Amino acid sequence: MASLTLPFAATLDAATGDVEPQGPITERRVSDLQGLIADEAAWRRAVDHGNPIVYRVVAAPVPEVAGELPFSITTIEPGAIGDEYYMTKGHAHTAPEGELYVGLVGRGVLLLHDGREARAVELGPGVAGYVPPGWAHRTANVAAEPFRFLAVYPGTAGHDYEAVARTGMGARVVRSADGYRVTPDQEE
Amino acid sequence: MASLTLPFAATLDAATGDVEPQGPITERRVSDLQGLIADEAAWRRAVDHGNPIVYRVVAAPVPEVAGELPFSITTIEPGAIGDEYYMTKGHAHTAPEGELYVGLVGRGVLLLHDGREARAVELGPGVAGYVPPGWAHRTANVAAEPFRFLAVYPGTAGHDYEAVARTGMGARVVRSADGYRVTPDQEE
Numbered sequence: 001m002a003s004l005t006l007p008f009a010a011t012l013d014a015a016t017g018d019v020e021p022q023g024p025i026t027e028r029r030v031s032d033l034q035g036l037i038a039d040e041a042a043w044r045r046a047v048d049h050g051n052p053i054v055y056r057v058v059a060a061p062v063p064e065v066a067g068e069l070p071f072s073i074t075t076i077e078p079g080a081i082g083d084e085y086y087m088t089k090g091h092a093h094t095a096p097e098g099e100l101y102v103g104l105v106g107r108g109v110l111l112l113h114d115g116r117e118a119r120a121v122e123l124g125p126g127v128a129g130y131v132p133p134g135w136a137h138r139t140a141n142v143a144a145e146p147f148r149f150l151a152v153y154p155g156t157a158g159h160d161y162e163a164v165a166r167t168g169m170g171a172r173v174v175r176s177a178d179g180y181r182v183t184p185d186q187e188e
Numbered sequence: 189m190a191s192l193t194l195p196f197a198a199t200l201d202a203a204t205g206d207v208e209p210q211g212p213i214t215e216r217r218v219s220d221l222q223g224l225i226a227d228e229a230a231w232r233r234a235v236d237h238g239n240p241i242v243y244r245v246v247a248a249p250v251p252e253v254a255g256e257l258p259f260s261i262t263t264i265e266p267g268a269i270g271d272e273y274y275m276t277k278g279h280a281h282t283a284p285e286g287e288l289y290v291g292l293v294g295r296g297v298l299l300l301h302d303g304r305e306a307r308a309v310e311l312g313p314g315v316a317g318y319v320p321p322g323w324a325h326r327t328a329n330v331a332a333e334p335f336r337f338l339a340v341y342p343g344t345a346g347h348d349y350e351a352v353a354r355t356g357m358g359a360r361v362v363r364s365a366d367g368y369r370v371t372p373d374q375e376e
Contacts, residue, residue, distance in 0.1 A: 009316065100257050
């Protein structure tokens, strides 16, 4: 049976977020979260004051095509914009495929939305989050250190960022006295 | 979009191999490796002397259907039958789907065979092994402690044990002075 890839071992460095051998790297800054943050004035200030990196995704060299199972490590830096914790842009899959997140370092919240309902799942070292097919997903870092997780998804899953930008995730992860809370998204 | 599962968090216990919430558990004893071990006399003796557990697979409650991404933790006990290290039965997928193994505890070897060629990849904590579509795969424990790994695979992958029982993996993982070596399978 033909395959695009050969077997290989990949080092997953929980301390740095590096994957070796390494595929594409994606870096997202505050400016890449345009339209996604509730407090637009705070977002604008953050862009104007250094526009820091919010998260980085280091992928293994596995192509996003049918039959392959790409994987990557995402590192979300600690921080917030207004009251909203640093987070990924969030996406839905373009095909009805699930995804698995495995927490490596730090503490995060996986937000999910199926078009009607929002759910939140807390992740940390040794805790996996299951994204069923049909659920858009976003992660936020709710602690003072980097939050890092392994993601595994079928090569045909695809990434639809527009759906999340248009309709939101139904909820937001914001600072609270005891760490974080998940609040309904008032823009809905 | 309809989904058979809802989002959930799963604890992956690297110290015990347990997954919580828990799906099906599969336990394999020496007797389940019938026909797979090179030294048949040693295999028979091990069956007659307690027929110990060789490995255990604890799955998360994710159904093996299209769109879902099942995951499980496999624990292979330390040991050997003759010179051959304790190992899984090995299987090919019935669909051209890949799989990802993530080492959690101990040290193991992932054997792969695409029908022509055998490959071996060493796994341990923080090291993932990529199984491309079309490669049959088996894992062996090459150390004196349990070898444990997380497996993630598409719900449509399927398990064909007969192909491996019939044609072997092209190689075996056996004891050697410095730990282990991978030798060509003389039965081929």
